[in-house]
Amino acid sequence: MNSNKYLNDISEIKDIMNRSSRFISLSGISGVLAGVYAIVGAGLAYMRLNTVSSANYDLLSDRGSSLWNTDIVKDLTLIALVVIVLASVTGFILTLRKSKKSGENIWNTSSKRLVFNFLIPLFVGGVFCLVLIQYGAAGLVAPATLIFYGLACVNASKYTLGDVRYMGIAFIILGIVATQFIGYGLYFWALGFGVCHILYGALMHFKYDRKN
Amino acid sequence: MSLIDNINKAFDHRVRLGIMSILMVNDYADFNMLKELLGATDGNLASHTKALKAAEYILVEKQFIGRKPNTRYSASKLGKLEFRKHIEALEKLIGK
Numbered sequence: 001m002n003s004n005k006y007l008n009d010i011s012e013i014k015d016i017m018n019r020s021s022r023f024i025s026l027s028g029i030s031g032v033l034a035g036v037y038a039i040v041g042a043g044l045a046y047m048r049l050n051t052v053s054s055a056n057y058d059l060l061s062d063r064g065s066s067l068w069n070t071d072i073v074k075d076l077t078l079i080a081l082v083v084i085v086l087a088s089v090t091g092f093i094l095t096l097r098k099s100k101k102s103g104e105n106i107w108n109t110s111s112k113r114l115v116f117n118f119l120i121p122l123f124v125g126g127v128f129c130l131v132l133i134q135y136g137a138a139g140l141v142a143p144a145t146l147i148f149y150g151l152a153c154v155n156a157s158k159y160t161l162g163d164v165r166y167m168g169i170a171f172i173i174l175g176i177v178a179t180q181f182i183g184y185g186l187y188f189w190a191l192g193f194g195v196c197h198i199l200y201g202a203l204m205h206f207k208y209d210r211k212n
Numbered sequence: 213m214s215l216i217d218n219i220n221k222a223f224d225h226r227v228r229l230g231i232m233s234i235l236m237v238n239d240y241a242d243f244n245m246l247k248e249l250l251g252a253t254d255g256n257l258a259s260h261t262k263a264l265k266a267a268e269y270i271l272v273e274k275q276f277i278g279r280k281p282n283t284r285y286s287a288s289k290l291g292k293l294e295f296r297k298h299i300e301a302l303e304k305l306i307g308k
Binding site for chain 2 (some may be wrong): 003006007009010012013017018021105206
């Protein structure tokens with residue numbers, strides 16, 4: 001009997017099972033860049049917050065709530081938006097390039113499932129954060145974003161490289177720890193969206209991208 | 213008893229192996245998804261799905277998405293069982 005043919009069959013079965021259920025063209029480098037943007041953004045936000053604190057000392061005493069009706073909110077929102085847009089666009093372009101190289105269609109059943117399952121916890125988290133602000137618990141927004149982003153990663157990991165799961169768990173733990181350090185959200189954000197992304201992006205890059 | 217008893221002739225083709233592999237890990241797949249993943253032509257894929265359906269290894273569900281006809285495939289209980297046996301048989305053969 002030709003056992004080489006059977007060996008081929010088995011490896012082909014494994015390959016197709018993987019390709020049909022997971023989107024594997026996510027780029028590692030895009031994770032690293034997203035982390036860099038996040039740290040730069042956090043740095044800018046920190047500097048912006050400092051200018052206010054020194055000019056208007058009152059704000060220091062209550063690091064959370066009284067900030068929410070000044071000009072600074074606009075600036076911080078702008079920084080956050082720029083970081084998100086930059087990270088998303090970079091991620092999209094690099095993933096598109098990688099998927100072209102590997103011949104995987106970027107908008108196929110796997111990637112649709114991945115995006116959809118990633119967005120469910122993320123959307124719920126977004127709404128929940130708005131509610132937190134509504135009730136004046138703005139200090140909990142930073143931990144909540146970390147926790148829900150982590151849940152989104154854990155949920156999405158079933159449809160892409162399994163390692164995303166561990167990054168998600170790291171985010172969840174960081175978010176829970178952050179609930180005990182209200183007022184230091186920016187540091188936890190930098191640690192999570194910055195350092196975690198860079199670490200895992202680099203890990204994925206060396207584990208998957210470099211090999212090909 | 214021979215080792216090749218469980219080698220299932222119905223799965224003895226690249227495209228059929230591919231169809232079953234996809235349906236083992238996905239609840240269902242439509243025609244286009246199968247086509248894209250397997251790189252098969254319409255006619256080729258149609259004849260293989262027909263054969264697997266005749267053996268009652270897969271279920272075929274025709275429906276409309278908007279105005280477009282859409283054919284959805286899923287693995288039957290029997291199909292999953294037989295495919296598992298087939299893979300085990302393959303693994304045993306390689307192990308020898």
